[in-house]
Amino acid sequence: MRTSRVTAALCVLATQSAADIGVQFIEGAPKDRFVLSSTTCPTGPLRVTFDLRPSAGALIFDVTESGAGVEVFQPFELVAGEAQVAREPAVRDGDQVLSLALTGLAPGSDVSFTIDLDDTVATRSITVAGSELVGAKVFLEAGSLRSEATFNASANLAIPWTACTS
Template sequence: MIKKVLFIILHVLLFGGQLAYADLEVTFVESAPKDRFEIKNTSECVLKDFVLNVDLSNSAGRLIFDTSATGAGVEVFQPFEVVKGKLTLISSTTVKDGDKTLSLSIESIGPNKSASFSIDVDDTLAQSELGNIRVSGSEISNGLVAVNLKNKKPYKASFNKNGKALIKLPPCSA
């Protein structure tokens, strides 16, 4: 804590600038036929060269990615597709049917800008709120999102019952 306070004081003295908090909001949007994950930079800082990990292993609905006609998913399927922004899938060349995790390399997201990707997500519950092919916000709750910045520990947040995860990142210069 003392180091953080000293860093802030030193930054203000040396640069005369204010520190801004860089937060990232990840939202799951249930939609037919493609579900979507929106990644929004809610700060005044440009976020560059970072890795975003999505892990649905602990989600309330035991969610999986449904990317092919055969396999663990139900009926409708959709592969991973970048919708907006400079995102590169780095966990593998494709997300396999039944996978619960994926990793993205993100080149940059400007202040109050967003990036997004689509993919089908299904639950694996015996009885679910909307059926297995549609996912409610409460079913994605406890799914985890982590951001890895260069040379820093990962910053994590869980999805809430509304399908949102807010990742608090360290301050940056505005």
């Protein structure tokens, strides 16, 4: 009886591992890139939301030639992890929030996309430095579970996530 309880407890611990979901922003011209990765364990389906509203640079997504952006624009383009994306987001020019539905995120694999970000408060609005991304948030959601992290000046963040599938 005691052995079965210990075995059951170990099984529960094994299926409820914790991991960090890493997000990296890479400034590029003309395309900026976001890279999502799971560091230790696979996740199930989840929604990843990028919220630029609290960013120091009042950043926006610049996806069309006309509209809120400046000069160069780039629409959303999925460049890695296509099989892990349930559907691509609808992003309008000037949006500050982008949500991406994933079927899951396996350790060692990335989901990456390019898009153009513009700063709306500085004189160099077509390039974005890590300091302008400070304060922007990324949220993970799966059912009732939710976790978030905030970008720092290094343009990277790690979101604690406890909903690993194995």
